Amino acid sequence: MRADAGPGEAAVFPFSAILGQEEMKLGLLLNAIDPGIGGMLALGDRGTAKSTTVRALGQMLRLAGLEMPVVTLPLGASDDRVLGSLDLEAALVHGEKRFAPGLLAEAHGGFLYIDEVNLLDDYLVDLLLDVAASGVNHVERDGLSVTHAAHFVLVGSGNPEEGELRPQLEDRFGLAVHVRTIRDADTRREIVRRRLAFGDDPAGFCAAWHAQDAALAARICAARDRLPGVELGPEVIDRIVSLVIEAGTTGHRGEIVVARAARAHAALAGRTSVGPGDIGAVAVMALRHRCARAPFDDEEAIAARIAAAVERAGCTG
């Protein structure tokens, strides 16, 4: 679903009006609550509201006064545009070597969204992941030497049929969700109906959903405030470790991401301590791209394996 605005308008489809794709929405909300989760990768069928959902998120958060800009990185954007480059106007008019910030600076404090991340030039993806992990952008080019803070949540989406993402990159996104075309005809009809309504009267449609978006935004704000106080007891950490071992993931990033995501999940639910249910709710999206893959595994098989590991680790809540 793409937000269609009429000529001259740039309305964004309301977040609450997006039907289905619950896993993707939850993953984004958790990242909004705790940007330290490390971003999200959304792979799956095209036309499943991936871009719309990310754009809608920024608008929704603004309703609660949370300024988390959502900056879209277009395919084919030059590295000058992404990293920042020499400010040509200042150079030509004033003779000053000044830095013109790029998309990374714009996304500071918010989300950097890459649609079709699997088609982006490899060197750019490497660079983005580096900056996202370190929170610092160094530019050494055109006679400039600039360092600026760039804390952002990297969100990538793509359709794996059109090009696979290198496995070593997948692991560096905090969460990974799998989006599918919805098969249920009633839901599909409702999706079309809402898009028609939005296309006919974007302002009216957004107004009708305003209250729901505002309520969700307020929940996110409250969860962000609650987050530092959410307790992660030693027995909960033990459970996380045993879950990660049961799931057979590679590397240690798994434990950290599960812990952070579970904490954000508890904060979102209004709790002050992490319970087994919080771990179970985030396990699949935190671990699916870190599981050792047998040669013939598909997405469903991996999700089922993690669900079984959740069961064994007693995290069903």
Added chain:
Amino acid sequence: MTLAVEDAAAPFAAFLLDPRIGILLTGDRSQAEEASRALARQLPPDAVRRFGPADDLWPGPPDDAVVLLSPLVFDDPARVARGRRAWGIAAVAPSPGHAPSAIAERCALAVAFDPTPGPAALESPAPWERAAAAAAAAAARAAPAAAPDLEARTAVEAAVRFGLESHELEYRAALAARAAMRLGLEPMPFLERWVFAPRARQAPPAPPPPAEAESAGEDPGRPSNDGAADGATSVEPPGAWPGDPPVTAALRGRVRRPLPGRRGPRGPHPARGAPGRTFPWRHGERADVPATVAYALPRAALRGWRPGNVLRLMPGDLRARRRHSKTGSLLIIVVDASGSMAQGAIRQAKGLALRVLDRAYVDRTSVAIVAARGREAYLALAPTRAIARARGALRELPSGGGTPLASAYAAALRLARRYEPAAVRALVLSDGRANVPLTPGGDPQDEASRMLAVLSRAAQVEVVDRRALSRKR
């Protein structure tokens, strides 16, 4: 004036009434392009933008424009991603299957032009002129009460019936249903005729479900010249332009075409890829503006320029930047050198591989060799462009032992995954008699055919067996 559903002017009228519906003009290229130009003339001139392979990607056409999309952008993922954001799209393509799905599902209407020029081409007034009149008349009438439930129901029902479920296409089809009603047409027959039937022809009506087709895999002993083991069938769509590659029509009516993002050998590239060093601009290069200005400032100051004055660039100030694209194309040769291959067959396989290597040399393709012999396949040659080394490695390849085919395909898969599927060819020279399992206790044949199915999603696989080898010599 009123139109009938069958009238060639009906889809044009619907598009002019609401360009968001999108239109694909297929079949005879000259007529399709003529129609595209004619539709553009009927829309307000400032609302229409052309978008072709040489147009600037950034910022590209405005989001509220109706974009006339050139088929030459279909191979460029960045331009497809940019073009699909348009408010309305009119695209020319040999068939709906030739357009990338991102574009095809945003162009609900599909009009095919018959390549044999008949009276229709000479019709006067032309269909689009009648369409413009009909659209204007419909727009002048009071808009009927919106019926989003009916529009949504019609679109989804038709999509399900044709097995063409796609949220995007259904939305555009619902807009088409609305436009049809404003033109006084029955929405369902209109959608069938102009949205779904032209696409459904691309795929068989009752395709096997993908899971079965995949697990069935391919018999590795059977010669095959296409790697379409993921259940896809290779279909030459009617009206393909000469020289076009055949389209892979996938299941459930979804015409799928992997975007060949990084196909072919690519060394330095003028505009894309990782930036490298800058160098003095030469005629024909693309100047790098920030590098040029950074370089020019101190030199201009030496020439007496002061800030606040216009900076005058001299030809010697201009800089260009070298860029590199990392991935080229890869040819993986899987050679079965096991004891089960007779001496003659191995010689033939090596001979064929050497001929393929000569071709790879011409194409500047990287080559890797996987040897299937013994208990586990091994990489006899890591990817390289040094074809001479490949020839040497191939000649010196020892033979004898078991046939670990699944292991060989797994090794090939590891290599193939570093590249775009369209950029990898895997040539399998084997008699297909796998006898060493990949996993303890596994069935060697079954594992080999399943692994081959996985490999054929990551590469274009060609399997050449012994019988085919004997025929070639």
